[in-house]
Amino acid sequence: xxxxxxxxxxxxxxxxxxxxxxxxxxxxxxxxxxxxxxxxxxxxxxxxxxxxxxxxxxxxxxxxxxxxxxxxxxxxxxxxxxxxxxxxxxxxxxxxxxxxxxxxxxxxxxxxxxxxxxxxxxxxxxxxxxxxxxxxxxxxxxxxxxxxxxxxxxxxxxxxxxxxxxxxxxxxxxxxxxxxxxxxxxxxxxxxxxxxxxxxxxxxxxxxxxxxxxxxxxxxxxxxxxxxxxxxxxxxxxxxxxxxxxxxxxxxxxxxxxxxxxxxxxxxxxxxxxxxxxxxxxxxxxxxxxxxxxxxxxxxxxxxxxxxxxxxxxxxxxxxxxxxxxxxxx
Amino acid sequence: xxxxxxxxxxxxxxxxxxxxxxxxxxxxxxxxxxxxxxxxxxxxxxxxxxxxxxxxxxxxxxxxxxxxxxxxxxxxxxxxxxxxxxxxxxxxxxxxxxxxxxxxxxxxxxxxxxxxxxxxxxxxxxxxxxxxxxxxxxxxxxxxxxxxxxxxxxxxxxxxxxxxxxxxxxxxxxxxxxxxxxxxxxxxxxxxxxxxxxxxxxxxxxxxxxxxxxxxxxxxxxxxxxxxxxxxxxxxxxxxxxxxxxxxxxxxxxxxxxxxxxxxxxxxxxxxxxxxxxxxxxxxxxxxxxxxxxxxxxxxxxxxxxxxxxxxxxxxxxxxxxxxxxxxxx
Numbered sequence: 093x094x095x096x097x098x099x100x101x102x103x104x105x106x107x108x109x110x111x112x113x114x115x116x117x118x119x120x121x122x123x124x125x126x127x128x129x130x131x132x133x134x135x136x137x138x139x140x141x142x143x144x145x146x147x148x149x150x151x152x153x154x155x156x157x158x159x160x161x162x163x164x165x166x167x168x169x170x171x172x173x174x175x176x177x178x179x180x181x182x183x184x185x186x187x188x189x190x191x192x193x194x195x196x197x198x199x200x201x202x203x204x205x206x207x208x209x210x211x212x213x214x215x216x217x218x219x220x221x222x223x224x225x226x227x228x229x230x231x232x233x234x235x236x237x238x239x240x241x242x243x244x245x246x247x248x249x250x251x252x253x254x255x256x257x258x259x260x261x262x263x264x265x266x267x268x269x270x271x272x273x274x275x276x277x278x279x280x281x282x283x284x285x286x287x288x289x290x291x292x293x294x295x296x297x298x299x300x301x302x303x304x305x306x307x308x309x310x311x312x313x314x315x316x317x318x319x320x321x322x323x324x325x326x327x328x329x330x331x332x333x334x335x336x337x338x339x340x341x342x343x344x345x346x347x348x349x350x351x352x353x354x355x356x357x358x359x360x361x362x363x364x365x366x367x368x369x370x371x372x373x374x375x376x377x378x379x380x381x382x383x384x385x386x387x388x389x390x391x392x393x394x395x396x397x398x399x400x401x402x403x404x405x406x407x408x409x410x411x412x413x414x415x416x417x418x419x420x421x422x
Numbered sequence: 423x424x425x426x427x428x429x430x431x432x433x434x435x436x437x438x439x440x441x442x443x444x445x446x447x448x449x450x451x452x453x454x455x456x457x458x459x460x461x462x463x464x465x466x467x468x469x470x471x472x473x474x475x476x477x478x479x480x481x482x483x484x485x486x487x488x489x490x491x492x493x494x495x496x497x498x499x500x501x502x503x504x505x506x507x508x509x510x511x512x513x514x515x516x517x518x519x520x521x522x523x524x525x526x527x528x529x530x531x532x533x534x535x536x537x538x539x540x541x542x543x544x545x546x547x548x549x550x551x552x553x554x555x556x557x558x559x560x561x562x563x564x565x566x567x568x569x570x571x572x573x574x575x576x577x578x579x580x581x582x583x584x585x586x587x588x589x590x591x592x593x594x595x596x597x598x599x600x601x602x603x604x605x606x607x608x609x610x611x612x613x614x615x616x617x618x619x620x621x622x623x624x625x626x627x628x629x630x631x632x633x634x635x636x637x638x639x640x641x642x643x644x645x646x647x648x649x650x651x652x653x654x655x656x657x658x659x660x661x662x663x664x665x666x667x668x669x670x671x672x673x674x675x676x677x678x679x680x681x682x683x684x685x686x687x688x689x690x691x692x693x694x695x696x697x698x699x700x701x702x703x704x705x706x707x708x709x710x711x712x713x714x715x716x717x718x719x720x721x722x723x724x725x726x727x728x729x730x731x732x733x734x735x736x737x738x739x740x741x742x743x744x745x746x747x748x749x750x751x752x
Contacts, residue, residue, distance in 0.1 A: 110692030362440030
């Protein structure tokens with residue numbers, strides 16, 4: 093394993109330290125926790141937004157903490173859910189009396205631990221609601237997941253719920269907006285090469301030299317099939333077709349996210365986007381806004397995912413709202 | 423070679439197409455050229471700022487085109503300087519009568535071709551000035567370079583010259599600000615694994631399984647030495663010590679850029695930043711602002727570079743100025 097580390101069991105601790113040191117003007121770490129919060133949290137009169145999950149997906153989720161997005165990100169060990177007590181700390185750090193919405197990616201560990209934290213918080217008198225993101229159309233049920241997995245489309249949930257919360261909406265309204273995004277966002281990914289979890293010291297899976305895995309999860313969970321390496325246009329077409337088959341995008345406007353998994357050059361992501369745009373154009377689907385880059389990674393996995401969010405006027409306005417988050421500045 | 427491509431000889435063309443499609447609200451491609459320009463270029467009454475170089479360093483340089491940074495980026499083939507006629511197109515697309523400043527990274531090909539373009543532009547009556555960035559303290563003279571190489575510190579030149587140009591400064595004033603940045607910025611990098619240039623089809627260089635190269639260039643040019651893999655703190659200390667030995671940073675304020683070379687997880691970059699901050703703190707050097715992420719890559723090379731810019735009040739104000747560039751939004 094060839095990585096820039098000091099100690100495999102200190103990676104998360106040292107990353108958090110480096111992160112808050114780098115961005116101390118906008119975020120803070122809640123002492124003795126793995127919670128990254130807005131510097132001004134809790135924000136008076138505003139619904140608190142808390143997300144998080146295992147680390148290794150940077151810039152998710154700490155990079156999405158900031159005015160107009162998340163109030164806190166709770167960080168677990170690499171590819172491991174944060175514990176309920178840490179999530180509880182995130183809730184407590186962000187509740188200003190207006191309640192807290194938990195944005196959870198659909199993995200069994202996350203769902204269980206965030207649920208338990210919600211119960212603990214309710215017992216302390218904090219109103220907590222939650223939404224579960226399951227945008228990955230690749231497979232039903234998977235390693236670590238019952239139902240569909242939550243992947244890069246989660247970033248749109250953070251952004252839009254964040255804007256709605258910032259506008260002073262109630263907890264019920266913020267939750268409804270988040271659920272609307274979840275209902276309208278679909279994603280799918282592909283991997284060319286595995287990543288290596290530091291504590292494991294060896295690649296999470298192995299692909300042959302000319303093989304890619306269509307529908308991979310962000311922890312290397314199995315996808316739909318392993319096929320010989322195809323052209324960028326062919327792979328992209330497979331992913332986009334599967335997404336478009338899932339809900340009706342006819343005559344709609346969409347936001348597009350072409351997300352690098354960690355080690356894919358931006359050059360290749362733009363080549364992918366070119367084909368996404370071509371396919372959507374041919375189907376009469378209008379692109380409202382596009383993001384291309386690394387938003388939900390899997391350490392140094394090589395590959396990418398595509399997310400499409402079907403928009404209405406409310407979602408467009410929220411998507412355009414100001415965000416001060418480090419990794420999603422608008 | 424396992425890459426997401428359609429054709430190795432179309433990568434730049436398709437990337438440019440994907441880039442302008444993704445960001446059509448803020449940039450445009452000058453027809454029949456490899457020039458990415460601000461959508462509103464040329465901007466009346468403003469000095470034009472043109473940079474560029476070989477592709478493969480994304481988000482450099484197209485990602486730095488936008489209000490408050492570059493007016494145009496001229497893109498060459500992978501790791502290959504753009505031709506003089508393309509640079510000339512970039513100059514012509516951005517000159518509003520106030521003259522154009524070329525920001526050139528110190529590689530023989532770039533210097534020669536941008537020089538030639540400047541002469542051609544002058545012959546057409548456009549006033550052109552240029553600055554050459556040589557921030558890499560690793561080695562004097564190298565493959566493709568006489569003197570020191572220009573690497574990630576170049577991004578600070580774009581940002582600060584961009585802010586000064588946006589303020590309505592004259593060509594001489596913008597050039598003076600860019601030169602002040604060049605005088606005060608130093609960088610150095612390390613590689614763990616090589617990248618593969620699509621047209622070459624094989625890695626640019628080979629390192630042993632436990633070996634890293636200290637002082638590598640962004641095209642894989644040789645560094646100072648190959649050493650066994652060390653801890654993040656040890657590698658970081660080596661790079662920072664060499665940077666600090668080059669100019670006097672005593673009692674100064676600095677901007678820090680920890681730049682991923684392409685395939686290094688953000689997690690590791692924050693672990694590096696942690697040590698950078700610790701070392702600077704011990705020396706009484708105050709960090710004014712920090713950037714951690716991928717700013718000047720080498721395709722999917724694994725490794726990182728550190729840049730330190732010594733600041734004064736003018737540089738701080740310019741660093742803080744608004745930027746609409748896709749990859750450097752402030």
